[in-house]
Amino acid sequence: MANDDLPLKDTFARFTGGEADVTIAGMTFKAQVGMIGDGYGTPILAGVMVLAVTSEISPTAPPPLIFPEHKASLTLHHDDHKSVYQPVAEWIAEQEEGGNCWFEWVSSEQRQKAIDTDSVWTLQWYPNTPVGFNALAAADLDVLLEAAK
Helix, strand or coil: CCHHHCCHHHCEEEEEEEEEEEEECCEEEEEEEEEEECCCCCECCCCCEEEEECCCCEECCCCCCCCCCCCCCEEEEECHHHHHCCCHHHHHHHHHHHHCCCCEECCHHHHHHHHHHCCCEEEEECCCCCCCCEEEEECCHHHHHHHHC
């Protein structure tokens, strides 16, 4: 008899005994986590899990905002120089040519790290209208996002 032909009485759910915090579709609750098995005591290893809800279900708070507020667009780029087959040092030199660079570096240390690692993140956002933007660059994404707050 194939597994999908087993009568319901031959299936079982084995629970771990502990509780876990579970969030599904923005709702958070505590649940025991279990696994479905066949009537022969063999767990089905196809990713089938069972949750037994053990607490009230409540809406989850939204995640903290990681990007700066913006009323128009926001664009995050990583390693634009690689799409034109340039080392980051050449790309930076082109961007900074003539003293009219479209972004500011978070710090001189982040600029040097970008050159040393051949990797750069840029973030451009329009805080109020589609006219007038802010733009920052850094080697590390977390440093860039922290500076943009």
